[in-house]
Structures are given as structure tokens and as C-alpha cells.
Amino acid sequence: MSEVSVTDEATAAAVPLVVLKSVNKHFGALHVLQDIDLTIARGEVVVVIGPSGSGKSTLCRTVNRLETTDSGSITIDGRPLPQEGKELARLRADVGMVFQSFNLFAHKTVLENVTLGQIKVRRTDRRKAEEKARALLDRVGVGAQADKYPAQLSGGQQQRVAIARALAMDPKVMLFDEPTSALDPEMINEVLEVMQQLARDGMTMVVVTHEMGFARSAANRVVFMADGRIVEEARPDQFFSNPRSDRAKDFLSKILHH
Amino acid sequence: MNVLSDHFAEFREGFLGTVELTGLSGLLALVLGILMAAFRVSPVPALRIFGTTWVTLLRNTPLVLLFLAVTLGLPALGLKGWDSFWLAVLTLGCYTSAFICEAVRSGINSVPVGQAEAARSIGMTFNQTLSQVVLPQATRTAVPPIGSLMIALTKNTAIASGFNVTQLGSVQKSLNADTGYNIYVIFLWIAVCYIIITLAISGLFRLLENRLAVAR
Numbered sequence: 001m002s003e004v005s006v007t008d009e010a011t012a013a014a015v016p017l018v019v020l021k022s023v024n025k026h027f028g029a030l031h032v033l034q035d036i037d038l039t040i041a042r043g044e045v046v047v048v049i050g051p052s053g054s055g056k057s058t059l060c061r062t063v064n065r066l067e068t069t070d071s072g073s074i075t076i077d078g079r080p081l082p083q084e085g086k087e088l089a090r091l092r093a094d095v096g097m098v099f100q101s102f103n104l105f106a107h108k109t110v111l112e113n114v115t116l117g118q119i120k121v122r123r124t125d126r127r128k129a130e131e132k133a134r135a136l137l138d139r140v141g142v143g144a145q146a147d148k149y150p151a152q153l154s155g156g157q158q159q160r161v162a163i164a165r166a167l168a169m170d171p172k173v174m175l176f177d178e179p180t181s182a183l184d185p186e187m188i189n190e191v192l193e194v195m196q197q198l199a200r201d202g203m204t205m206v207v208v209t210h211e212m213g214f215a216r217s218a219a220n221r222v223v224f225m226a227d228g229r230i231v232e233e234a235r236p237d238q239f240f241s242n243p244r245s246d247r248a249k250d251f252l253s254k255i256l257h258h
Numbered sequence: 259m260n261v262l263s264d265h266f267a268e269f270r271e272g273f274l275g276t277v278e279l280t281g282l283s284g285l286l287a288l289v290l291g292i293l294m295a296a297f298r299v300s301p302v303p304a305l306r307i308f309g310t311t312w313v314t315l316l317r318n319t320p321l322v323l324l325f326l327a328v329t330l331g332l333p334a335l336g337l338k339g340w341d342s343f344w345l346a347v348l349t350l351g352c353y354t355s356a357f358i359c360e361a362v363r364s365g366i367n368s369v370p371v372g373q374a375e376a377a378r379s380i381g382m383t384f385n386q387t388l389s390q391v392v393l394p395q396a397t398r399t400a401v402p403p404i405g406s407l408m409i410a411l412t413k414n415t416a417i418a419s420g421f422n423v424t425q426l427g428s429v430q431k432s433l434n435a436d437t438g439y440n441i442y443v444i445f446l447w448i449a450v451c452y453i454i455i456t457l458a459i460s461g462l463f464r465l466l467e468n469r470l471a472v473a474r
Contacts, residue, residue, distance in 0.1 A: 090381060104376070107395050120390060
């Protein structure tokens, strides 16, 4: 009996969490995603980098269908993304997302931001939701701000609340869409540290970022995109010390030498 | 010889008629207007088309024609037993709802897209996103124009006097036949009654605006 469950677990672990197969997307005449194939395993941390306009944010947003695709398939935990509706909403609850501009609910307190999804989507009762929210806020280091409104917090604090809000849904995978790009330099680290801790805890993460330090230290794999294509995929140490493609060499030479 | 003291009962009845008509049709307009605004931003194409048609049709029809269509058309279509007061509420409510819808929609459009995206990303449905996140933030922008629309509605109720509804407009009609009073004085008192109602609405909406400004 125990063997059966072991093989079940083994097969479950073998099924990749997120699979994109020949995904295409156009914005008018612009072909932003061109035949994207990407597989993300459970517990993997994938960092997507590339020049601006390369389609990396769009790629990130297609995973929970905030951005629709023109062709190709996307599956999460073996299930294809459904059309817009209740079922898609249910699936999105399992995919956490952190935005460049935080997008905390401006009319709700920090605590309410973290409890809203639990109460309305997961139907958790208020007391339990608040308990969990406070624990998560403590974990990301903003527990003392629970009763403030987002506008009263610094950018770094807001982004950490946004991470707590996403974590409150117990997501299977977390998407980070340039989480530190809108932050003052001195606040970037406090957010990256939270993300690093998450990565160490085994969270599956897709991170679009310009933070090469984070890519080096936390990523299992670096995906380099340019002009709507995935140009190169490699382990971070390989990618940064010895990029194979000219496009990646060019990109790295521009950002790493000053 | 003071027309107001001599005919206070008529004035009071007319005043209350206008207040009731404004209040009830305003309520109907708010409910329908918010619903139509939700339709117009809905992901379902059929609802969007319905909302757009509703607004286009009602916003572009002269109110008098709409009154004629409802008071003559609906009974002809078999809707009998509605008295003229409720037909007037229906007409004014539907007419004003088209404008309220657009005021609410402008409020919705003033809420950054990221707010709705964040709500959807934690698994909220369209209805939850709208009611929990977008509409509460849209209110602040939508309240001032809605206040103006309510004042416009108050004055539009005068048209109902042509359709057998007792309100301020009909006071003037009944007293005109009564000779001996200066017609300008009658108009003045009616104007004062309207101003009392419209200033009350202004005050109410200013209070609402201040309340929302404090809330964040």
C-alpha cells in the first residue's frame, strides 16, 4: 500500500507545475510572444530576464491568463487554463501574482488586503483569516502596519504586503512581474530578501526581474528573452559566466559593466 | 390675499408629490444605473450590448416623448392597473438611469486597471471584483456628477404634471385657473419649493463627498 502512495507522489512530482506549449500572442502587428515553450517543475525558481519590450512581462501574465494568448496551450498542475469565468477564477486563486506597481487595494487596510481573498474566495471565516494574515504580515516584516492604508506605507512595505496577500491564498506557484522595478534602491533588498526566503522554503516561482544578483543567488534556471522569443535557458552560473547566444552576451555586457 | 397661506394644502401636497417622485425615481435610477454600468463593463458581450443600447436609447429620447411612450404605450401593450404616479416613477427612473450609468462608468474607469487585475489574480470573480474592489473606489469619482443628475431629475419631475401626477407643477396649473393671484408670485413660491429640494440634495451629496474623502 505504501509503495502505491510513494509512486503516486512520484508521478505527481514528475508532472511539471506549469507548461507552456508553442504559445503565441500579438499586440496588433507586434508579435510579442513567438512560439514560447516553457516547463516549470515543482519547487523550481525560474528567473526571466531580457531587454524591455522582449515580452517577458507578457509571458508572466499569460500564465494566469491576465493576458490572453492567440494560440498554444498553457497548463497548470496538469489542467489547461479555462476560459474567463468561475473556473478560471478558481485556478487563479492557486497562482499568486505580485505586480510591479503593487496594486494593493487602496480602499482597504493592510490587514483587509490580506484577508479579502481568503474570506471571499476561500470562504475562510474572518477570525482564521485574520490570524493567518497577521502571521504572514509578520513573516514579511510588516506586522506592525496591519491597520494602516497602503498609501501610508513605503513602496518596499507595500510590495511585501502584496507578497503576503498572494501567499494568503496558499498558491502552488508565485508569479513576480518586475517586483522591484518601481522601488527606491534602498527598498529593493527588503523585498528581495522576502523572495529569497520564499525560494528557500521551496515555493515554485517565476520571476521577471532586472535584479541580476537575485537571479544568480536564488534561481535554478535563467530564461533569457529577446524580441518575443526565448533565446537561451541555462543555470545562472552558466548563463552569467558563459552565455551562449550573442544576444545574451550583448545584453549582459550592457548591464554588467558599470 | 397671500397665495401660499391661502392654498398651503395644495402647495404642501405638490411639494410632497415632487419629493416622493424625485426620491423614488432617483432610487430606481441608481439601482438601474449601477446595474447598467456593470453590464457595460462586463466580459459578457450580450450584457455589454444590452447596456449600451439602454443608454443610447434612453439618453437620446426627449423626456416628454418617453412619458408619452410609457403612459400611452405601456397600457396599450397590456400593462394595465398602474396609476400615473408609478408610471412617472418608471419613466423618470429609466431615463435618469442612463445618465447615472455613464457617471458610474466614468467612476469605474477612474480606478486603475491594476486594482481589478490584483483582484482577479487572487481568484475573485467578475462580480466580486466589481463589488469589493472597483465600485467602492469608483464611488468617490461618481458621486459629484450623480448629485448633479439628482438635481436635474428633481426639475425633470415637473414634466409629470402634464401626465396627471400631483406635484409642484400641477399646483401652478390648478391655481392659474383661480383668478385674483399674481401669477409671478405663484411661480416664485413654486421656485422656492424646488430650491428647497435641490439645495437639500446638494447638501446631502456634499456630506457624502466629505465622508468619502475622510475614508481615504
